[in-house]
Amino acid sequence: MTSTGTAEKKEGKQQSKETSIHVPNPHLQNMREDVLYHLALGTGTHNLPALFGDIKFVCTGGSPLRMKAFIIYIAKELAIGNPGSDFPNLCAATDRYAMYKAGPVLALSHGIGMPSIAIMLHEVIKLLHHANCSNVVIIRMGTSGGIGLEPGSVVITKQAVNASFKPQLEQTVLGKSVFRNTDLDEKLADELLDCGKELHQFNTVIGNTLCTLDFYEGQARLDGAICSYTEDDKMKYLKAAHEAGVKNIEMESGTVAAMCNLTGIKGAVLCVTLLNRLQGDQITSSHEVLLEYEERPQKLVGHFIKKRLGKK
Structure with missing residues (x-):
């Protein structure tokens, strides 16, 4: 086989590995x-x-x-x-x-x-x-609670971390715990960050996302029907999360990351922050402001898709 043929074969293998859905x-x-x-x-x-x-x-x-x-x-x-x-x-x-x-x-x-x-x-x-x-690229767009960020910031997830701030998802299979990696594709995250900077419309950052099992106690809120901890306990936990690189909190990123990793699909999660959890638990922005916030991930993803398709 010629050197050109060898190069083409390697390129074909590379392309197959890149594009396949396992x-x-x-x-x-x-x-x-x-x-x-x-x-x-x-x-x-x-x-x-x-x-x-x-x-x-x-x-x-x-x-x-x-x-x-x-x-x-x-x-x-x-x-x-x-x-x-x-x-x-x-x-x-x-x-x-x-x-x-x-x-x-x-x-x-x-x-x-x-x-x-x-x-x-x-x-x-x-x-x-x-x-x-x-x-194929899979992108979750959503809302979240920010940690140390101004409301309206868009967070692109680097790692989806669990309640102990570890980048893993615990899945129970046949009664046994299976731990799955929750790192998200770095190149895709960087590409989305560049798109956010090009828009010049809102703050866009990359950081870890705390993925929780529920909206209230799992996110250290004080405003649920049940709460067994103090405000000091809450603040210590949220500050520890911030020190671990957590920028926001939501409830789906761990599954997105784990399943994309297992199937070879490039995945991303980007969520707008509706409030800074270091300053409170309840959303106080007006309905009109929240609607504008919710459009921000969509605008960023739209810009990304247009660039990928050569429409920009």
Whole structure:
């Protein structure tokens, strides 16, 4: 083989490794049909390659309404469809999640918390696999509580850390604890940070994200129905988190990071901060201000997608 042929072979292997979606479940190949129950889709009922084979960006957030607004926004940014075009919910046969598509962009809701987003990710990753997609990026866009940041800042997650500030997700499998890495792709995070700087519209930072199991006690709040600790206890914990590099707190990043790592998909999490938790527990900004904050991750991701597609 010539040196050129050897180089091409190496390049081909590199490209294959970069683009492949690894689904680490040998049982799938023995299934006659794969029913993606919570998305109301399936290999026996839908032509998944025809419907979704062009997907390059999976953008997800908690709220169905927010995802519908995002798909309308990104379609306008990419000049897909006509002004006023409607984008139907592709999994309207279920009320668990909502899914919308505009060209290479898939936008879908994930609900609240790690169990909810894990179910969605299991099925959407299988969807991408069945559709023979390649070079896919998964991005969670959301809201969070900041630690030491001004409200409205957008945090791009470097590591999703647990309650002990370790970059790992504990998953119980067959009654045993399995620990999974929760580092997110550094190059993708840096690329998103550059996009934030180019926008010049709001503060954008990279930092660790504390991923918790609930909204109240797990996040050291004093305003839940149950609280067994003092305000001093709370402040000591939040300051320890800040010293460990934690910039914000939310409830899904650990699952996103772990599942992307296991399947070879490049993933990112970017959340806007609605308040500084070192100054209080309850959100006091007006509805109008909060709506503007919620648009910031979408604007950053929109800028990123346009750059990736050469639209800038």
